[in-house]
Amino acid sequence: MAVDNQNLRLTASEITNLWTAYMNDSGAICQLKYFEEKCEDTDIKPIIQHAIALSQSHLDKITEIFNGDNYPVPYGFKIEEDVDLTAGRLFSDVFVLYYLEHLGILGLNTYSMSLPYSPREDVHTFFSECLAESDQLLKQAKDVLLEKGVYNKGSYLSTPDEVDFVKKQNFLSGYFGDKRPLTGPEITNLNGNYQRNALGTAMLIGFSQVANKKEVREFCVRGKEIAQKHCDIFSSILSESDVNVPSSFETEVTDATTYVFSDKLMMYYTTTLIAVGVAYYGASMSMSPRRDLVVQYDRLLHEILLYAEDGAELMIKHGWLEEPPRALDRDELAKKK
Incomplete structure (x- = not known):
C-alpha cells in the first residue's frame, strides 16, 4: 500500500540536494543562455535550448517545494548580474557540445546520489525525473558528437581466449620492475x-x-x-x-x-x-x-x-560564497539569552 508522505518535513539531505541543484541550475542557465546567443551550429543549438528549458523547470519546481515548506530559496545566479549575453564568443560550438555531454554525465551522477536520500514523494519524483532528463541530454549530445566525428570513444580491449583468474600478488604491484x-x-x-x-x-x-x-x-x-x-x-x-x-x-x-x-x-x-x-x-x-x-x-x-x-x-x-544549508549552532543560540 502506498504511503502518503507528501506532507512530511524536508530532511537535511533533501534540503541540501535541492539547494545544490538550484545553485547548479541557476549558474548553468547563465552559461547556457550565453552559449545559445553565440551558437551558429544548427545541430547544437536545439540541445542548448533543451538544456535551458530543463534547468528553468528545475528552478521552478525547487522554488515550489521550498516555498511549500517555508524554506528560503537560494539567491543563486542571475542573468542580469552574472553574464553579458552581448559579449563576443569565448568558446567554440564544439566545446559547448562537450560541455553539454558532461552536463548530462554530472546530472546522472548527482541525481542518482540524491534519490536514495529523498523519502518525500514529491522530492523523490523530482530527482527521478531529473535523472531521466540527464540521460536524455547526454544521449542527445553524444549522438551529435558521433555524427560530427568528434566523440571521444575511449580505448578498446583485445578479446581473451578464455576466462582467467589472478594468480600472483604482483597483480597489485607497480612501484618497481615491470608493471x-x-x-x-x-x-x-x-x-x-x-x-x-x-x-x-x-x-x-x-x-x-x-x-x-x-x-x-x-x-x-x-x-x-x-x-x-x-x-x-x-x-x-x-x-x-x-x-x-x-x-x-x-x-x-x-x-x-x-x-x-x-x-x-x-x-x-x-x-x-x-x-x-x-x-x-x-x-x-x-x-x-x-x-x-x-x-x-x-x-x-x-x-x-x-x-x-x-x-x-x-x-x-569577496562575499561570493552563498552559505549552504547547515545545522543550528546551539552554543551561539545559548549566548544570545
Whole structure:
C-alpha cells in the first residue's frame, strides 16, 4: 500500500540536494543562455535550448517545494548580474557540445546520489525525473558528437581466449620492475579523468582571459596549470600501456578578453569542478588495484584539495560564497539569552 508522505518535513539531505541543484541550475542557465546567443551550429543549438528549458523547470519546481515548506530559496545566479549575453564568443560550438555531454554525465551522477536520500514523494519524483532528463541530454549530445566525428570513444580491449583468474600478488604491484598492463576499470577511470581535466583546462583558460579581478585571473591560471599537469600524468600512464589518449580542447577557446561571466560565477564553477574531481579521484582509487595508481591519485587529490581551500577563501573574501544549508549552532543560540 502506498504511503502518503507528501506532507512530511524536508530532511537535511533533501534540503541540501535541492539547494545544490538550484545553485547548479541557476549558474548553468547563465552559461547556457550565453552559449545559445553565440551558437551558429544548427545541430547544437536545439540541445542548448533543451538544456535551458530543463534547468528553468528545475528552478521552478525547487522554488515550489521550498516555498511549500517555508524554506528560503537560494539567491543563486542571475542573468542580469552574472553574464553579458552581448559579449563576443569565448568558446567554440564544439566545446559547448562537450560541455553539454558532461552536463548530462554530472546530472546522472548527482541525481542518482540524491534519490536514495529523498523519502518525500514529491522530492523523490523530482530527482527521478531529473535523472531521466540527464540521460536524455547526454544521449542527445553524444549522438551529435558521433555524427560530427568528434566523440571521444575511449580505448578498446583485445578479446581473451578464455576466462582467467589472478594468480600472483604482483597483480597489485607497480612501484618497481615491470608493471602489469592496465585493467579495463583503470583505463576507464584514467580516460574519464583525463577528459574532465582537459575540459577543465579549456574552461579555465577562457575564464582566466575574461576574469575581472587579478586574484581570480591568477586562481584560474593556477587551476589550468594543475589540470594540464594531471592530464600529462594520466596521458603518460595510458601511453605506457599503449592505450590511446583522448584529445584536448585548448584550441576551442577564442582570444576574447572582455567581460563575459562574473567573477562570482566563474569561481563557483571552478570550485564545483574541483569538487567533482575529488569525487572521481576517490572512486578511481577504489577501482585501481595497481598500487602506483593509488599513490598517484592520492597525491593529485591532496593537490586539488589545497587548491579548493584557496578558492573557498577567495570567495569568502569577496562575499561570493552563498552559505549552504547547515545545522543550528546551539552554543551561539545559548549566548544570545
